[in-house]
Amino acid sequence: MNAQLLTRLTLLIVAALVVSTFRDYGISWDEDVQDLYGHKLLSYYLSGFSDQSAFHFSNLFYYGGTFDLIAAILNTVSPFGEYETRHLLGGAVGLVGIVGAWRLARLLAGERAGFFAVTLTVLTPLIYGHSFFNPKDAPFAFALLWSIYYICRAINESPRPTRATAVGLGIALGMALATRVVAGIALVYCLPAFVAYTVGRYLECRDARAVLRDLASFFAALLPAVPIVLALTAIFWPWVVQSPGNLATAVRLFSSFPWEGPVLFDGALYPSTDLPASYLPKLIALQMPEVALLGLLVAIVGGIHAAVDRGWRRSLTDPRFLCYSVLIAAVLVPLLHFIIVRPLAHNGIRHYLFMVAPLIVLAGIGLDRAYAWVASRGVWPARGFATLLGVAAGVQIAIMVELHPDEYVYYNAFAGGVSGAAGRYELDYWGVSLAEATRELERLVARETPQPVGQPWRVYVCGDLTSVTYFFGPAGRLRYTDTVADADFAVALRECDDDIKGRVVVEVRRGGALLSYATDLRGRTD
Helix, strand or coil: CCHHHHHHHHHHHCCCCCCCCHHCCCCCCHHHHHHHHHHHHHHHHHHCCCCCHHHHCCHHHHHHHHHHHHHHCCCCCCCCCCCHHHHHHHHHHHHHHHHHHHHHHHHCCCHHHHHEEEEEECCHHHHHHHHHCCCCCHHHHHHHHHHHHHHHHHHCCCCCCCCCHHHHHHHHHHHHCCCHHHHHHHHHHHHHHHHHHHHHHHHCCHHHHHHHHHHHHHHHHHHCHEEEEEEHHHHHHHHCCCCCCCCHHHHHHHHHCCCCCEEEEEEEEECCCCCCCHHHHHHHHHCCCHHHHHHHHHHHHHHHHHHHCCCCCCCCCCCHHHHEEEHHHHHHHHHHHHHHHHCCCCCCCHHHHHHHHHHHHHHHHHHHHHHHHHCCCCCHHHHHHHHHHHHHHHHHHHHHHHHCCCCCEEEEEEHHHHHHHHCCCCCCCCCHHHHHHHHHHHHHHHHCCCCCCCCCEEEEECCCCCCHCCCCCCCCCCCCCCCHHCCCCEEEEHHCCEEEEEEEEEEEEEEEEEEEEEEECCCCCC
């Protein structure tokens, strides 16, 4: 098969999907403040740096504003709505991230591995869904993935990486740091490769000065990345350069951010500050597609076999081995940090999307190795394996179509699907399904409910207010009220089931599980 052609076709299909579906997505519960943060950052520049309200806005100034500032700029010229523009930008950033997965897998294992990595990334609902409405975690994950790619490219170009690689690394790492301060973790990913190369090179030449010269040449070639990182951080996160201690403050607060909401895990509610060590690894196992888990298993077994077969001394200075150590560290470092340190984690694994992306790349490489092994047994076994992979992809596509536009609530068969996960794990914790419930309520009242002239129906909201009121139609049939007793209708998330009594007129279900609903409160007696 022509893997490059298939990859490019897949990317074109994804681009078409982004353009045709970005209006379908609802608003996540913190998008409104993120949107306002972006406009405040834009005002900082348009006012000649005099409007510094962004530096005191909620707690968002502890984060970089890369996505939000770009979205605010685009919204000055976009023909679409405020949040539709943000979702289109999110989809475009997701597409760039998918290209990053392709480039990284291709660099490490060839064009076919790149195709598998692209396909798995697209078919991982956790990544695909978050791309559209998560303005921090998804862009950060993709920027960090590109950073890993350029790190590996630099290793392959050692002892003196090209200027283009240094510039690319600077842009990728700068965009990551200007989104979340934890981007510095990319340097930690490099430590195993640095130690391995230093030891291996010394064992080869027994000359410490020669080793130091090699390392100095390597890092000197990457120095152009430093001013680019600093410039991008200053532009998209201007708060951090207002005072010398701001960066340290952001680092200190990152792992102990003041949020103590309950998190549903394995049928029980846990404080976000006291989640069990199994939380992250179990959710990853339950939210990755089954075929990706298969690829990951093959990658682990194949990697161990290759390391044993090659011998450890020969591997220490092998660029491919060093690159794999960076990619594996990108998975193991955050995973082990969570298990050992148990930092605060918000709903689901959205704060760890940056770990899922390299996992998917490894899984894609694993599928490529599996295909190569089967193909070595003959043409027909290869065709049979390709057919099985095609069927698995078709099943996953069908599931994602059924979940659209709430793909991120996906759970695999090991969790019993979305219906099996309902009541045991977090589903629509962003509240994006409220958009569909509101749109359906708007259609219902327009079609079936007589309305007094000049008197909109009053709607109570159990969930994020913007996630509902933004989708009130232009006809003015619906108006928000903050009191249940005064409301004619209510729009609510699944978790509000016990709080609002009334006749259910709209239900938003995905995978057999209720995500949100609307009720008719007129005539209630409670």
